[in-house]
Amino acid sequence: MTGVDIGGVSCPVPLTDSERIQLGHGSGGKMSAALLRERFLPHLGNPYLGQLGDGAVLPLADREIVVSTDTFVVHPLEFPGGDIGLLAVHGTLNDVAMMGARPLYLTAGFVLEEGLPLDTLDRVVRSMAGAAREAGVPLVTGDTKVVERGKADGLFVNTTGIGLLEPGPHPAPDQARPGDLILVSGAIGRHGMAIMAAREGLAFESSIESDTACLVPLVERLKERCGPGLVTLRDPTRGGVASALNEIAQASGAGMRLDESSLLVPGNVAAACEMLGLDPLYVANEGVLVAIVRPELGDAALAALRGHPLGRDAVLLGQVVKDHPGYVVLDTAIGGTRVVDMLPGDQLPRIC
C-alpha cells in the first residue's frame, strides 16, 4: 500500500491509474505490449519467451514442439456464431498452427463462478468437445476451480495447445522481406462486431455472426503449396489485421503497403463499425489468417486458400516494401495514404 506518514499517522494515498491495471492493458495494443515489456519480461525473460509470438518453439528430445497458451474471458459467454468454448479451442489451435506446427494436444483450465447454470457449462463443454473432435485434437487434461459469486464473470477458460514442428524452415514474423506478398484469407471484422452487437444489444439489419473457425486446414494447404516460401502466418485476433501487420513489420523491420480497396468487409460489419466509430482493420477476427508469401507464390497461395470454404474470399491485401521500415501504410480507397499504427489500448475489451 502506498502511504504517507503524517504526524505519525500513516495515511493511505489512492493509487493513480498509472499504478494500476487498466482495461487497455488487455487490448493487445500498445498498452499490452508495454505491460509485457515492463512488467513481465524483466523478470521472466528467456530466449523462448523472448520469441514474443503467440507461442514458443521448443526443443524436445530430438524434435521441436510448439506450445501456445491463451485464457478466454469473452463476454457474453454465448454470441451469434459461437461461444467461449468454441473460441477457446479454435483460438489456441490457430495459434499453434500459425507457428507452422500441427496441433496434437489441448489442455483446458476452467474458472467457474458460483451460481453459473450447469446448462451453460454443458453447452460450453459440448462446444469445446465438438471443436476438438472436428480438428482431431484431443483435450488431454484439465482443471476446474470455483470462485465465489461476484469474483469472476460466469466462466473463464484457459487452453494450452501443443504441436509438433516438422523439420525445416517455419513461418515466423521476422522472415518477411521486401517484395513478399500479404494475403488475407477472408472478410474481416466479424468476430469483434458480433461480440459488440451481442454485448450492447445492438440490432443490425442482419445479425452479425462471429467467424470463429479452426484454421488448421487452411494452414496445411498453404504449407503444402508454398513450402518454405510461406514466410509468415498470423491470425489477426485482438487488435485485428492492423495490429497483426504492425507486429510483423516491427519483427521483420520491413515496411508494408496495403490497398484498402482490396479489403473485404461484410456490409453489416461495415455499418456497425461506422455507427460505433470503429475501424474494421482493428476489429478482432477468429477465423481469418494473414499469410505472407514470397513474390512468386502469390497466385498459388491465393488459389490454395480459395480452394477451401474458409478461404474462398481470400484477397491479396498488399506487399512488403523497402520504404518506411517498421510501418504499415494504407492506400485508401479514396486515393490518399495513411499510416496504420498500433492501437494504444482499449478498443474492445473482452472479445476473446
Add this chain to the structure above:
Amino acid sequence: MTGVDIGGVSCPVPLTDSERIQLGHGSGGKMSAALLRERFLPHLGNPYLGQLGDGAVLPLADREIVVSTDTFVVHPLEFPGGDIGLLAVHGTLNDVAMMGARPLYLTAGFVLEEGLPLDTLDRVVRSMAGAAREAGVPLVTGDTKVVERGKADGLFVNTTGIGLLEPGPHPAPDQARPGDLILVSGAIGRHGMAIMAAREGLAFESSIESDTACLVPLVERLKERCGPGLVTLRDPTRGGVASALNEIAQASGAGMRLDESSLLVPGNVAAACEMLGLDPLYVANEGVLVAIVRPELGDAALAALRGHPLGRDAVLLGQVVKDHPGYVVLDTAIGGTRVVDMLPGDQLPRIC
C-alpha cells in the same frame, strides 16, 4: 433459461442449487469428481483425459511427454510463506513431477482485474520468475487478459507444464498393491491453514506459513533410489492426504491402512484445525508428497527423502492392504479405527 408458461406469459423459475455451480464443485472432493464425471467426461472423454491424473502422458514423436494444467485462484493473493505466483509455478511443476516426468517448460495465462495495483503484479511475477529459475524450468510463453473491476478477484493465473518421461515404468495411481508402503515426505496441513489464517485474520501463537515448494528434487531422489519400485507419487493439495490416498485406493482397487500416531502435524496447524473443526488429513499441502513404494524399499525411500531438507520429516504413514479394497482406514492414536472417506465438498474454497 428455465421457464414456465403461465397463461401465455413465460415466467422464469429460479434455478435450484443443484442446477448451478456451487463452491463445493471446486473443492477437489466428491462434488468435483461428480462434476468431472457428469459434465466434462461425457463430452470430452478420450483415453488421455480418461487417465484422470493431475496431467496426461502423451506420445510425441518417439517419446512420451507429460502435460499438466492448473489454474490458481488462491485468496488472498499473498500469504505467509508465499503468493499466488510461487504457488502457480510450484503446483504445476509438482504435478508434472508426480507423473514421473522431468519438467522442462512452463506457460502462464493471466486474468487481471482492472484496478489491480501494478506493484502486486510485480511481486507475483517476480515470485514466478524466482521459482522457475530455481527449478531450472523456463516460462516459455504467456497470455494476459484484463477484465473489468468486479469481474475477477485481483488476478488468476493458469500454468501449464510440460515434462519428458524417461523410457521405462512410471509411477501411477493404479500401480499400488497389497504390501506396498505409504510414505509422506513431511508435516501436513500448513498450506491450507496458512491460507485460512490469512483470510480470516486469525492470529495464532506462531504464524503458520505455507509449505509451498518445488518437489522435483525429492522426486528425483526417489526415482534414483527406488527405480521401478517407486509405485505411485501424489502431491496432496486440494483435499489433503486423505483425498490423495482415496484417489489412489480407488484407482488401484487396493485398501490402505494408516497409522495416525506416525502422522506429523505442526503444533500451530493442529491448534488452528481444532479451533476451526478441521481434520488436518483433509487440509491442503503444497510442499509435501505421498509416495508408495514396494515393501523392500521402505527404508531406502525414507532415507532418500530425509537426506533432503524438504523431506527431513518424512514418515512411514501406513501400508497398502488386501482388506477393504478401495477404502482408506486409519488406526487412530487413541486405539480405534475409522474410515477416512473422500470429502463431499467445500472444506476450504480457493486455497490454490
